[in-house]
Amino acid sequence: MISPIQSDKKQEIGDIITAVVYPLLFVILLWIIYLIDRNTSFEFAKLGLYPLDFKGLIGILTAPLIHGDFDHIFSNSLSFFVIGFGLCFLYKNKSILIFLFIYIVSGLWGWFFARGGYHIGASGVIYGMFFFIVTSAIIKREKRTMAFSLLITFLFGAIVWGFFPIFFPHRNISWELHTTGAISGIVAAFYFRKSGPQKEIPLEDEEEDDDSDEDEIPYWRNTNF
Numbered sequence: 001m002i003s004p005i006q007s008d009k010k011q012e013i014g015d016i017i018t019a020v021v022y023p024l025l026f027v028i029l030l031w032i033i034y035l036i037d038r039n040t041s042f043e044f045a046k047l048g049l050y051p052l053d054f055k056g057l058i059g060i061l062t063a064p065l066i067h068g069d070f071d072h073i074f075s076n077s078l079s080f081f082v083i084g085f086g087l088c089f090l091y092k093n094k095s096i097l098i099f100l101f102i103y104i105v106s107g108l109w110g111w112f113f114a115r116g117g118y119h120i121g122a123s124g125v126i127y128g129m130f131f132f133i134v135t136s137a138i139i140k141r142e143k144r145t146m147a148f149s150l151l152i153t154f155l156f157g158a159i160v161w162g163f164f165p166i167f168f169p170h171r172n173i174s175w176e177l178h179t180t181g182a183i184s185g186i187v188a189a190f191y192f193r194k195s196g197p198q199k200e201i202p203l204e205d206e207e208e209d210d211d212s213d214e215d216e217i218p219y220w221r222n223t224n225f
Contacts, residue, residue: 015089015092016089018088018092019085019086019088019089020085022084022088022095022096023080023081023084023085023087023088024081026080026084027077027080027081029065030065030067030073030076030077030080030122031073031077033065033066034066034067034073037066037067044066044120045066045068045118045120046118047059047062047063047066048062048063048066048118048119048120049063049107049110049111049114049118049119049120049177050111050116050117050118050119051110051111051112051113051114051115051116051119052111052112052116056111056118057111059107059111059118059119059120060104060107060108060110060111061107063107063118063119063120063121063177064103064107064120064121064122064124064125065122066120066121067120067121067122068120068121072121076121076122076123076126079126079130079155079156079159080122080125080126080129082152082155082156083126083129083130083133083152083156084099084129086133086148086151086152087099087129087132087133090133090144090145090148090196090197091192091195091196092196094192094195094196097192098132098188098192098195099125099129101184101188101191102125102128102129102132102181102184102185102188103125103128105128105180105184105187105188106124106125106127106128106177106180106181106183106184106185107124107177107180109180109183109184110124110174110176110177110180113176113180114174114176114177114180115176117172119174119176119177120174121174121177123162123174123177123178123181124174124177124178124180124181125181126159126181127159127162127177127178127179127181127182127185128181128182128184128185128188129185130152130156130159130182130185131181131182131183131185131186131189132185132186132188132189133145133148133149133152133185133189134149134152134153135185135186135189135190136149136189136192136193136196137149137150139189139190139193140193140196140197140198140199141199142196142197142198142199143199144197145196145197159178162175162178163175163178163179163182
């Protein structure tokens with residue numbers, strides 16, 4: 001017979017494996033597309049997000065899958081895997097829905113508000129997941145979510161500079177998708193605040209009345225006439 005402790009450990013190991021596999025599969029997909037892009041004449045960048053243009057709508061789905069160079073895909077792969085692991089581990093079966101919400105909404109808002117030109121890369125989705133976890137930690141004050149939010153803030157906190165294109169005058173940084181990604185993550189954190197781990201509320205110990213027998217006296221003896 002499997003004890004409850006063994007069952008919990010087995011479940012936790014299964015959750016960890018799942019939380020590793022899902023983001024890893026997405027990262028592998030990114031690299032497959034990148035390698036195909038590098039070794040064919042087709043310009044994958046044309047499948048990027050092109051704001052306020054009907055042909056650019058496809059980019060809502062395809063833009064996060066396309067990367068311009070090795071540095072671009074390497075940095076996005078690392079941050080996506082780590083933050084994606086936290087999202088899948090903490091939110092389990094709801095993580096896919098949260099991911100899709102951020103993926104679609106950040107791209108849709110980017111299509112409306114970003115400047116002209118093709119926008120590519122998974123940065124917007126990464127910003128969304130990052131701000132989702134950090135905002136969730138602030139809202140719920142749950143210890144595991146707070147611990148992981150501190151970890152990713154320590155590792156990837158520098159991404160906040162991605163909101164300020166003035167710091168990258170020689171690079172085409174899509175700060176608009178960074179912004180829409182972050183906002184979609186914050187919105188998702190409030191929408192899904194009742195999902196995932198919740199803060200444990202300590203139960204108040206009920207006071208045991210040891211003198212209950214002594215207190216049970218006839219009502220008329222405890223009445224003022």
